[in-house]
Amino acid sequence: MKVSIDTDRCRGFGVCVSLCPEVFVLxxxxxxxxxxxxVPPGLEEAVAEAAEACPERAIECN
Ligand code: SF4
Structure with missing residues (x-):
């Protein structure tokens, strides 16, 4: 699984960082x-959860 952040959409606050600090950093x-x-093995679910929780829909993973 690959993950990226659309930096134009990210507004900060770090919801993703709190859900998966191994992949997202402030x-x-x-x-x-x-x-x-x-995405390292075993963290796919946490990354998908972070993408779902991002209020700006800035996280893309597939
Ligand atoms: S949850 Fe979304 S808006 Fe918030 S810091 Fe992460 S990427 Fe940016």
Whole structure:
């Protein structure tokens, strides 16, 4: 599974970071970015949950 964040849509706050800190990290500016583009085994469900929970629909995973 691959994951990416549309940085134009991300508004920060870090919902994704709280749900899956192994994959999503907050930048110094308070926005989120992916630490790894290829989701490690066992974290697919957490990443899908984060994508679902993102209020801006900024997370794409497939
Ligand atoms: S949940 Fe969405 S809007 Fe919030 S930090 Fe993560 S990518 Fe950005």
């Amino acid at each position: 930048t110094d500016y308070g926005y989120s970015e992916v630490a790894v583009e290829e």
